[in-house]
Amino acid sequence: MRLYWPSEQGSAASSSCKRTKEECRLAFDLIERTRVQRDRRNLMALLLPGLLWLLLFFALPLLIILLYSFIVSGPRGNLIWQATVGNYTDLFTRAIYLNAYLRSIWISLLTTLICLLLGYPLALFIVRQPPHVRTLLLFLVLIPFWTNFLVRIYAWQIILANNGLINSSLRALGFAPIQLLNTEGATLIGLVYGDLPFMVLPLYAAIDRFDFTLMEAAADLGASRRQAFLRVMVPLTMPGIVAGSVLVFIPTLGQFVVSELLGGAKVDYLGNLIQRLFLRSNPPNWPLGSAMAIVMMLLLLAFILWYFRISREEDR
Amino acid sequence: MSDTPAIELRDVIKRFGETPAVDRVSLQIGDGEFFSLLGPSGCGKTTTLRMIAGFEYPSSGEMLIHGRSMATIPPHRRPVNTVFQSYALFPHMSVEQNVAFGLQMQRLPKQEIAPRVSEALELVRLGHLAQRRPNQLSGGQQQRVALARALVNQPEVLLLDEPLGALDQKLRKEMQLELKSLQHRVGITFIFVTHDQEEALTMSDRIAVMNQGKVLQVGSPTEIYERPTCRFVADFIGETNFIDGEVVESDGGYSSIVTPDGLRLRGLAPRTLPAGSAATLSIRPEKLRLTTLEQAGPEQVAALPVSVELVSYIGSDTRITVRLNEQRTLDVWEQNRRSTLDRNAYWQPGEQALLFCPPDNALVLAE
Ligand SMILES: Nc1ncnc2c1ncn2[C@@H]1O[C@H](COP(=O)(O)OP(=O)(O)OP(=O)(O)O)[C@@H](O)[C@H]1O
Ligand SMILES: [Mg+2]
Numbered sequence: 087m088r089l090y091w092p093s094e095q096g097s098a099a100s101s102s103c104k105r106t107k108e109e110c111r112l113a114f115d116l117i118e119r120t121r122v123q124r125d126r127r128n129l130m131a132l133l134l135p136g137l138l139w140l141l142l143f144f145a146l147p148l149l150i151i152l153l154y155s156f157i158v159s160g161p162r163g164n165l166i167w168q169a170t171v172g173n174y175t176d177l178f179t180r181a182i183y184l185n186a187y188l189r190s191i192w193i194s195l196l197t198t199l200i201c202l203l204l205g206y207p208l209a210l211f212i213v214r215q216p217p218h219v220r221t222l223l224l225f226l227v228l229i230p231f232w233t234n235f236l237v238r239i240y241a242w243q244i245i246l247a248n249n250g251l252i253n254s255s256l257r258a259l260g261f262a263p264i265q266l267l268n269t270e271g272a273t274l275i276g277l278v279y280g281d282l283p284f285m286v287l288p289l290y291a292a293i294d295r296f297d298f299t300l301m302e303a304a305a306d307l308g309a310s311r312r313q314a315f316l317r318v319m320v321p322l323t324m325p326g327i328v329a330g331s332v333l334v335f336i337p338t339l340g341q342f343v344v345s346e347l348l349g350g351a352k353v354d355y356l357g358n359l360i361q362r363l364f365l366r367s368n369p370p371n372w373p374l375g376s377a378m379a380i381v382m383m384l385l386l387l388a389f390i391l392w393y394f395r396i397s398r399e400e401d402r
Numbered sequence: 403m404s405d406t407p408a409i410e411l412r413d414v415i416k417r418f419g420e421t422p423a424v425d426r427v428s429l430q431i432g433d434g435e436f437f438s439l440l441g442p443s444g445c446g447k448t449t450t451l452r453m454i455a456g457f458e459y460p461s462s463g464e465m466l467i468h469g470r471s472m473a474t475i476p477p478h479r480r481p482v483n484t485v486f487q488s489y490a491l492f493p494h495m496s497v498e499q500n501v502a503f504g505l506q507m508q509r510l511p512k513q514e515i516a517p518r519v520s521e522a523l524e525l526v527r528l529g530h531l532a533q534r535r536p537n538q539l540s541g542g543q544q545q546r547v548a549l550a551r552a553l554v555n556q557p558e559v560l561l562l563d564e565p566l567g568a569l570d571q572k573l574r575k576e577m578q579l580e581l582k583s584l585q586h587r588v589g590i591t592f593i594f595v596t597h598d599q600e601e602a603l604t605m606s607d608r609i610a611v612m613n614q615g616k617v618l619q620v621g622s623p624t625e626i627y628e629r630p631t632c633r634f635v636a637d638f639i640g641e642t643n644f645i646d647g648e649v650v651e652s653d654g655g656y657s658s659i660v661t662p663d664g665l666r667l668r669g670l671a672p673r674t675l676p677a678g679s680a681a682t683l684s685i686r687p688e689k690l691r692l693t694t695l696e697q698a699g700p701e702q703v704a705a706l707p708v709s710v711e712l713v714s715y716i717g718s719d720t721r722i723t724v725r726l727n728e729q730r731t732l733d734v735w736e737q738n739r740r741s742t743l744d745r746n747a748y749w750q751p752g753e754q755a756l757l758f759c760p761p762d763n764a765l766v767l768a769e
Contacts, residue, residue, distance in 0.1 A: 297490070299490045300490055302457055302477070302484075302486075302490070303484070303486060303490035303492070304492075304503070305456075305476070306455060306477055306478070306482075306483055306484045307483065307503050307507055307551070307552075307555065308478045308479075308555070309478055309507045317503075318492060322492075322494055
């Protein structure tokens with residue numbers, strides 16, 4: 087800095103020099119400030135439609151649900167505007183609800199883990215292909231999205247049914263058929279099938295950015311392939327792992343379609359219970375359903391925060 | 403350990419598809435040597451280095467480290483470490499953690515790792531930056547971290563793939579000296595890949611010049627520069643004048659050639675060349691001598707009459723192009739040993755002069 091102002095001996099010239107410098111800075115500040123203000127105005131204008139949308143269709147319904155969860159349900163399913171925490175105490179004291187929570191958390195964790203174990207090698211394999219093959223494979227990963235999810239789950243019914251693809255093949259080969267459809271295993275298969283692309287895509291993006299010379303550097307420094315993978319590749323692709331896990335876990339926790347169509351609705355998952363409380367049970371119980379949904383959201387929030395925390399520690 | 407070379411390559415070939423990237427290379431690199439692989443882009447330097455590190459395996463031939471065959475040894479079990487051209491520092495680890503990585507992989511106890519890491523960082527004068535991440539360092543600093551990360555493992559051989567390639571000219575010169583003195587202190591064998599001939603000459607004990615997968619010559623910097631054994635080496639290292647002709651006479655380590663335009667020149671012949679065979683005389687510009695017509699004394703060497711065509715003054719030297727005849731010009735470099743502003747002290751274009759080509763300064767090379 088000092089180099090530019092060599093006349094520190096206090097001559098008149100230098101002081102006028104300083105004053106001009108000061109004025110220049112003020113002018114710059116002013117320009118800068120108006121620019122920032124204008125940017126902020128533009129930003130607000132751009133954000134407004136989105137914000138309104140969120141307010142109307144996300145925040146407002148959420149508030150209504152929150153409100154419902156604290157009132158009483160009448161004998162015919164009507165709402166009685168009377169404050170209570172009874173819905174929440176019901177949730178935490180009755181086994182049917184507690185079990186639904188535990189079962190949903192368990193199957194969501196299992197689905198996430200299986201997707202991760204299947205998705206990581208797959209994403210890695212795709213990244214290692216020459217560019218044109220890579221595009222083709224990514225395209226193939228996305229193809230299921232071309233068909234409606236329900237239709238694809240019905241297709242799985244056909245595959246897994248007692249006289250379905252697998253069992254008729256088994257029978258043709260002289261083996262005894264096995265019960266596949268309407269088991270928890272079928273639910274798991276359906277969930278993994280549906281969620282795998284959501285795991286593969288973020289992992290692909292993360293692994294694609296990974297510099298594979300680092301694996302050679304690790305090997306050079308004495309790391310076995312396993313050590314190199316755990317110490318270098320996993321931490322550096324952690325953003326993809328986190329994103330993929332979150333994208334799989336969240337929708338799985340609230341799902342009800344797969345467990346109904348493939349699992350045969352034999353056991354209750356959160357999503358099935360909520361859906362039933364709102365639509366099917368006689369009488370419906372909106373307040374209890376709302377309480378369930380609120381607790382599920384809080385669970386998700388806690389899970390996501392915790393996951394981000396540990397993954398960031400891993401990174402360090 | 404004394405007699406077995408640190409690294410030995412025996413007839414190593416590496417093919418990617420059809421053409422060999424490394425073609426029947428045999429090398430012996432001694433303990434504590436600073437050995438350079440020098441050659442143009444794509445000549446197989448990196449491939450050779452990667453085979454020593456274990457990232458590639460030879461298609462045929464053998465690779466030994468201290469007499470032990472490396473045919474089945476994976477990279478993480480080899481007593482070598484690499485400084486990568488791109489440094490390949492782990493971006494998610496601090497400088498300290500980067501350097502500690504190799505020691506952790508050896509499962510050394512923590513209390514042993516810490517002092518060795520700080521020692522290595524002191525060695526490259528980076529102790530004060532131990533907590534930084536690699537992306538918070540300058541190119542030169544990153545380069546030194548890469549060096550510390552490799553040296554801390556006390557490898558038997560350190561492999562360096564153009565480690566100075568990404569640095570600017572000034573820093574590069576500094577790091578050359580630093581690297582050389584570091585190698586002196588730690589006494590580890592260095593194998594250094596570069597395509598910069600000046601760098602190779604300054605730093606190496608010995609140099610292997612490569613082209614198209616083959617090692618053309620191995621020797622000390624002086625040998626490589628003063629006694630190249632083939633035209634490619636003479637051309638690749640430094641500047642030189644080539645004069646093509648036909649051998650007319652060979653005796654006592656010298657050969658004479660005659661050119662199509664009637665010049666007869668003599669030079670050292672590393673190999674005896676039969677009369678009548680095609681050969682090239684190579685003489686470096688600083689080894690030709692140019693005198694004015696008046697200065698011509700009684701010389702043993704035939705003087706060639708020339709006219710000065712181009713003169714470029716570059717401070718330490720004057721570079722002169724002289725014309726011998728219609729077809730032929732040669733480059734002559736003169737050192738400016740006397741400080742003067744007198745124009746007459748320097749050559750002027752158009753001047754007539756006499757050119758001497760001392761046989762002891764020239765080499766006759768077979769095609
Ligand atoms: N993995 C590979 N697959 C196919 N060809 C390769 C591979 N690695 C190197 N080659 C080829 O082998 C030859 C030698 O490559 P190498 O990287 O050893 O050259 P180099 O001397 O290090 O060059 P540079 O100075 O440009 O780094 C080149 O022609 C290159 O294209
Ligand atoms: Mg290279």
